[in-house]
Each structure stands twice: as C-alpha cells, then as structure tokens.
Amino acid sequence: MSNTPYVDDAVLGSLYPDHIQTIKSRHDQALERAGAGHAVIFSGAPRAVFLDDYDYPFKPNPHFVGWLPLTQIPYCYVIYTPEEIPVLVYYQEKDYWHLPPANPEGYWVDQFEIRVVHTHEEVGRHLPEDASKCILIGEIDDPAHAFGIDRINPSSALNMLHYGRGVKTAYELECMRGASRRAVKGHAAAENAFRAGKSEYDIHLDYCRAVKHTDSELPYGNIIALNENGAVLHYQHQSREKPAKLRSFLIDAGAGICGYASDITRTYAKESGEFADLIERFDELQQQLVAEVKAGLDFSDLHVSCHRKIAELLAEIRVAKGSADALIEAGVTSAFYPHGLGHLLGIQVHDVGGHQGDDLGTTIDPPIGHPLLRLTRQLEVDQVLTIEPGLYVIDMLQENLAGTPGHAMVNQERLDWLRPYGGIRIEDNVRVLADSCENLTRDAFAA
Numbered sequence: 001m002s003n004t005p006y007v008d009d010a011v012l013g014s015l016y017p018d019h020i021q022t023i024k025s026r027h028d029q030a031l032e033r034a035g036a037g038h039a040v041i042f043s044g045a046p047r048a049v050f051l052d053d054y055d056y057p058f059k060p061n062p063h064f065v066g067w068l069p070l071t072q073i074p075y076c077y078v079i080y081t082p083e084e085i086p087v088l089v090y091y092q093e094k095d096y097w098h099l100p101p102a103n104p105e106g107y108w109v110d111q112f113e114i115r116v117v118h119t120h121e122e123v124g125r126h127l128p129e130d131a132s133k134c135i136l137i138g139e140i141d142d143p144a145h146a147f148g149i150d151r152i153n154p155s156s157a158l159n160m161l162h163y164g165r166g167v168k169t170a171y172e173l174e175c176m177r178g179a180s181r182r183a184v185k186g187h188a189a190a191e192n193a194f195r196a197g198k199s200e201y202d203i204h205l206d207y208c209r210a211v212k213h214t215d216s217e218l219p220y221g222n223i224i225a226l227n228e229n230g231a232v233l234h235y236q237h238q239s240r241e242k243p244a245k246l247r248s249f250l251i252d253a254g255a256g257i258c259g260y261a262s263d264i265t266r267t268y269a270k271e272s273g274e275f276a277d278l279i280e281r282f283d284e285l286q287q288q289l290v291a292e293v294k295a296g297l298d299f300s301d302l303h304v305s306c307h308r309k310i311a312e313l314l315a316e317i318r319v320a321k322g323s324a325d326a327l328i329e330a331g332v333t334s335a336f337y338p339h340g341l342g343h344l345l346g347i348q349v350h351d352v353g354g355h356q357g358d359d360l361g362t363t364i365d366p367p368i369g370h371p372l373l374r375l376t377r378q379l380e381v382d383q384v385l386t387i388e389p390g391l392y393v394i395d396m397l398q399e400n401l402a403g404t405p406g407h408a409m410v411n412q413e414r415l416d417w418l419r420p421y422g423g424i425r426i427e428d429n430v431r432v433l434a435d436s437c438e439n440l441t442r443d444a445f446a447a
C-alpha cells in the first residue's frame with residue numbers, strides 16, 4: 001500500500017501510534033458507557049445482487065477503517081479489550097475466483113496482534129469466550145457473523161464514538177490533506193478536459209485516470225455536470241454526448257487516502273463574461289465564509305449568514321430584488337440555495353455526529369427553515385468540514401415559489417439568462433483551528 005505522491009507513508013507511520021491511542025481511549029469510554037468488556041468491530045460483508053451471484057462494490061464499516069487502513073477486506077474483526085493490544089482477525093479467504101487479500105503489511109501492523117484465518121469457523125475461535133461481555137460494531141445482515149454477540153451497535157457506545165470522530169487525529173489530518181491533494185490532481189485534469197470540449201463521460205474518465213481511482217474507489221459518485229446539469233445537486237449521469245454549445249462546468253469530486261475522503265467542488269465558465277464574473281464573485285463569497293471558521297463558531301449561524309450573502313448577491317446581479325431579510329423570509333434564497341453550507345468530513349463524506357450536541361446523543365436540530373443543514377454543532381479545533389455555498393436555477397423550486405410573495409421578487413428575465421449555466425458551487429475542506437482554519441483544498445490547489 002503506497003500513498004505516494006500524496007502523503008509520505010513514513011509520516012503516516014510516525015503519526016499512527018498516537019492515532020491508535022486516541023481510538024483506544026474512545027473505545028475505553030464507549031465500553032464503559034455500554035457496560036461491556038470487549039468491542040468487536042466487523043469490517044463488513046459483501047452484498048450480492050438480487051437473484052445473482054456477484055456482489056455490489058464492497059463498502060467497509062467506517063468504524064473498522066477508523067482503526068486501520070484496510071478498506072477492501074470483508075469478514076475481518078478488530079477485537080479490543082481495554083489495556084490489551086488489539087487483536088486483528090484477518091480474513092484471508094482461500095478463493096480461486098477472486099484474488100485473496102495479501103499478507104498484512106504496512107506501518108499499522110505493529111499496533112495489532114494479527115491472526116490470519118482462512119475460514120469462518122476459525123474466526124469464531126479468536127473471539128472472546130463470553131459473548132455477553134461483548135458489543136459488536138458493524139452491519140450484521142447474517143447472524144452468523146455476530147458469533148452469538150447480541151449487543152449490536154448499542155447507542156450508548158455509538159454516540160460516544162460518533163461524537164469523538166468529529167475531531168480528527170494528526171494521522172487523520174495527514175490522510176485528509178493527501179486526499180485533497182489527490183482530488184486536486186483530478187480536478188486539474190477535469191478542467192483541461194472541459195476546456196478541450198470533452199463530454200461529461202470523458203471528463204470523468206480523465207478525472208479517474210489522474211487520481212488513479214476506479215469508479216468504486218471514489219468516496220462518492222463524481223458529479224460532472226455541463227451547462228444546465230450543474231443545477232442538479234447530485235447529478236449522477238455522465239452524458240456521452242458533447243453539448244452543442246458549451247457554457248459551464250460544475251465538478252464535485254473527491255478522492256481517498258487510507259479510507260479518508262476529500263469532497264471538492266469547482267465551477268468554471270467556458271468564456272469570459274458575466275457568468276465568469278459571477279463565479280469570481282461567488283468565490284469571494286465562499287472565501288469570506290471560510291474566513292469566519294474558527295473554534296467556538298456555531299455552524300448554524302454561519303449557514304444563516306450564507307443565506308444573507310446569497311440574498312445580497314441575488315440582488316446585486318438583479319436576479320432577485322428586495323432586502324436580504326425579505327428574500328430570506330420569502331424563501332427566495334432557499335429556492336436558489338436549497339442545501340446546507342457544509343458537513344463534517346472524514347471516513348464518510350457526510351461524516352457522522354454533525355447533529356450531536358454531546359457524546360450522550362443529545363441532538364441539535366437545524367434552524368427552522370433549514371432542515372437540510374447537516375452540521376449544527378459548535379466548531380472545535382481539528383474538526384474537518386466542508387464549506388460549500390451554492391446558487392442554482394432549479395425550476396422545481398422556482399415553481400414552488402409561484403403563488404407566494406417570493407415569486408414577484410424574482411426577475412424572470414434574469415432567471416432565463418442564468419438557467420443555461422445551471423449553477424455554481426464552490427466547496428473546500430477546512431480544518432478548524434482556534435482562531436481560523438487550515439484550508440486543505442486551497443493549499444492543495446496552490447501547491
């Protein structure tokens with residue numbers, strides 16, 4: 001396993017022991033909460049396609065990936081008992097249909113007592129004898145994979161672990177810097193492909209080639225949207241056709257390092273002019289929001305402040321008219337910007353714990369009128385999150401304004417001007433610091 005050139009494996013190796021210490025101490029607390037003696041963390045099982053004998057791409061249990069950088073090996077277990085070296089039951093299936101996993105190696109192996117097994121029965125022999133003292137963390141579709149453990153994903157333990165995952169270790173931060181660097185290489189290739197007039201499909205292929213990911217290794221399906229398609233928030237299609245006239249390109253695409261994701265969006269105009277100027281203006285708006293990120297900030301407040309900025313921008317470009325308060329109140333900004341300002345990022349792209357107020361599971365609801373905001377908790381040092389304002393012409397949402405006071409505030413002629421460009425989103429991944437933030441994405445673009 002090599003992460004070259006995006007991260008130095010020797011650096012990851014030097015940071016990993018402290019990472020494991022943090023993971024252990026979170027599990028110590030989680031076990032205490034659950035009143036259990038052992039945590040058994042399952043990597044996951046492949047899922048077969050209905051009525052068929054091949055599997056969907058394997059997606060590992062994120063809790064397992066938090067322990068070690070194995071993202072593609074099903075049927076493994078980490079067994080953690082406080083004060084003891086964790087055991088890794090490493091499932092190396094004897095299989096001539098597929099390539100079996102290689103022997104374990106890398107900077108992480110010294111932190112585990114590794115027991116290589118080849119059959120399901122063998123796994124059972126390595127689990128703690130008393131299943132009633134265990135909790136199992138993972139997705140269990142087949143009870144045979146629980147080996148008699150009936151406390152599966154107890155919320156007392158998961159609330160603790162999910163809350164903890166919001167704050168990244170130095171090891172995780174290094175992985176995530178690398179994940180930004182890797183994605184940025186793909187973004188550069190994709191921009192070139194766009195400028196060369198390629199189709200969405202060919203831009204996607206150029207992206208994958210640059211980051212050296214297969215489709216299923218991407219942290220989420222690439223959003224590669226030309227022209228109007230940029231208005232579809234999670235546009236999933238990749239057209240093989242080149243549009244007759246190329247106007248704009250919205251790309252939302254990430255990459256992974258050791259199971260940690262980046263999640264980056266950029267928008268480009270084909271030609272200079274009013275839309276290119278708007279992207280530039282939007283980029284300033286996004287950077288103003290990034291500049292406000294620091295520990296102690298209530299993210300819901302930043303999200304609401306983004307609505308205010310978007311209201312002012314809509315008025316400035318004459319797409320809408322009215323005061324910021326009036327445009328927000330009438331739901332006009334929500335029609336142009338219907339998603340949240342950002343979310344926690346980590347092993348999962350929409351990482352867990354964004355609505356948690358504490359490690360007990362108290363939740364903090366999004367502000368009224370903003371149900372899609374995925375991050376409502378106060379910012380803390382070493383959280384990693386996205387800042388991703390957007391502005392789109394989504395006809396379905398414009399139609400919803402019809403018959404409301406908001407409709408008259410929208411200038412339909414200017415809407416018709418903007419529609420063919422789809423929309424704009426600019427998304428960076430930032431690490432919270434005491435008085436500012438580290439912008440993993442812009443650092444990677446600048447390198």
Ligand code: GLY
Nearest residue numbers: 220252263388427
């Ligand atoms: N790529 C999905 C998101 O930005 O949340």
Ligand code: MN
Nearest residue numbers: 252263264427
């Ligand atoms: Mn994104």
Ligand code: MN
Nearest residue numbers: 263386388427
């Ligand atoms: Mn995102």
